[in-house]
Amino acid sequence: MQPNYDRYKSLKFDRPHPRVIRITLTSQMKLGVMDPDMHRELSEVWRDVDADEAVSAIIITGQGKTFSAGGDLKHELKVAVDYDLRMQAMKETRDLVYNMLHCSKPIVSAIRGWAVGAGLAAGLLADVSIAAEDANFMDGHTKIGVAAGDCAMIIWPLLVSMAKAKYYLLCCERLTGKEAERIGLVSLTVPDEEVAEKAEQVAVSLANGAPAAIRWTKYSLNSWIKNAGPIFDASVAYEFMGFAGREGLEGMSAFLEKRPPEFPAQTVI
Template sequence: MKYDDYKALRIEQDGSILTITVNRPEAKNAINHDLHREFSLIFDDVDRDESVDVVILAGSGGAFCAGGDLKWLLTLHGDPVATSAGIRQDRKIQNSLLDLEKPIIAKVDGPAIGLGCSLALYCDFVYASEHSVFADPHVSVGLVAGDGGAVMWPQLIGYARARRYLLTGDAISAPDAAAMGLITESVPADALDETVAKMAKRLAKGATHSIKWTKASINAGLKVTANAVIDRAAAFENVTQLLDDHRIALEAFQNKEKPKFTGR
């Protein structure tokens, strides 16, 4: 498998370990059109790559992924054709992550926000530096959490805690996220690379078919839940992308102001 067509994602392979790095450091790896499209394709390509047994997902430049790029989101606002195309890609991203049998390790250094947070939480292991933060602030920009948060947060930390964070958009520090079971482990920043590499090598040297099919068995139940949630959450998110409150929030954040929502 060749990955030469990927630009927003940097793909590197060491033996049977493939590292996918979000490569927009100038924008804290925020999701734009190109990056969103590549994420909708990459996990299916990895699934077909017989040379890969383990995947590491990382960010560049001191951030994992800062969520949706505000400029890109503004270009989508009010355009039902464009927003529905984006929602369709969201569903492809989520389903391809759940379908991928090869274990995925998220290496989080810095903010993991919105879709960036969902990408991390869909991984099988999430290791984060102690200064990292996790948040799904869709409601803060007038959107429904339709790209995975409504699926993963309740499964990982329970419905009461999930509501607490999804309905407010509040952030969680990596140590707190680890303590409540949202992520696997919070480690000192200077130990992150070694921690992730150690687990990746351990999995790559293990009984790879047994590991893959155990993951597939675990995900079988999760996929049932996801199928019940994804389409509804995505549909609601698509609707909110057309509302005034979403535009108001995007413009306010661009101007470094607090949004004044109208409920429309």
């Protein structure tokens, strides 16, 4: 089966090897910020590449010197006040995570520059994550007044321990690629100029390997992640509930206006 890749407008496809497909996030926005179309396409593409009989391994990467700095907050403000948009965005968030986990082909991420939000999710949920030593990672949800959603609850504690997950997710601290590798958030790091080549090497090796053995191993390992599915589902619901609340509206507005947010001192949950 050959999927119709022409329908994708924000994703570009090429084949560095006959059995490897590379998906490149192509954004017109600064730091590879995702517009609504890219967010939707990134949630859908994994089913197509999984069904592509000519593909044995996948690379996901960003355009130029950046991966993706997450969603467009101007659009997220619309999501905050429009129920239908909010439900659509929430569905896409869940689909992105579960479709990557259910994709039988091994996925390699090649991360340069910033990886935040949905971009961070795609980078970390890859089966092998390769980052530049000076890449920048951050989960900034609580900084804009919403609960950490995306992939955070389903993958961070498993990768880096509960103590590290709480520190980075509660405090929204940035960490470099080198630090991400040290704590186990990514598989390995290389100098920035070597990221693409290393990702290709790993993907080609996987594509040339025993397909059933590799896919069954991936399937079994991902059961550890899928066990956290109910926790992830709850976190996404909390995240999108927060978008419509006063903390989310204030946090996003403050970020766009480049001022400190004024969150309430107390709340009831």
